[in-house]
Amino acid sequence: MVAWTDFERATIKDIFSKIDYEVVGPAAISRFLIVYPWTQRYFAGFGNLYNAAVVMQGLEKVVKNMDNIKATFTELSTLHSEKLQVDPDNFMSCSFDCLAIVVAAQLGKDFTPEVHAAFQKFLAVVVSSLRRQYY
């Protein structure tokens, strides 16, 4: 169980209400494909990058289930480990670091250090849940 403060819950919901999934999803993915080109190995079958909104929808599922993230992500974890075979070291260092930068650029000065810290904690929990089904 992750202990979320009221500020963290409110902040995460607020961030997800402010960002446009159709913009942020593709922007984050296309950014990390450029910044970390070796991640391109995973996207040959991904199709049109506009489907990247599904990644944001996956994250939104977590926002709706902040007290049961592990269970929410069991299927997605299995997908990433068994079907997509993504090196889990990529989750934070490549994709979520880029996502933090895209969200920071969108929110500007609203992405205060306190908001950033809440978002980083959220991403760390998501990474941990995505890693759970790897063996």
Next chain:
Amino acid sequence: MSLTEKDKAAVKALWAKVSKVVDTVGGEALGRMLLVYPQTKTYFSHWPDLTPGSEPVMVHGKLILGGVTEAVSKIDNLSGGLLELSELHAFKLRVDPSNFKILAQSFMVVIATMFPKDFTPETHVAFDKFLAAVALGLSEKYR
């Protein structure tokens, strides 16, 4: 993953804009790092106040920014040009080099909030490579 001429040009162009706000960018990045990655506070336990925006953080942030500006000026020879700073980090400060990446990410988030249009994916990859090369230069004397 060495810096191409295109990377160096992108870094210099970005830094020309960022260095106009050096007074705050360094302190902002440092304060953010201490809050977002609390394990980094262990290096600053001698400060009275580690909160973002506090005096020790902003003063030290300016110092760090000066170091990065120096690195930009030595972009053609980062492994050789940062030897003094490397000795400082290796023998005096004894910062675990894995933390350089954490501060680099904090810098890039601050730059993204302040210059969203300039921090394009191409500039981001150049700057990420540059900060990684600086980290390597700083690690030169460790062992």
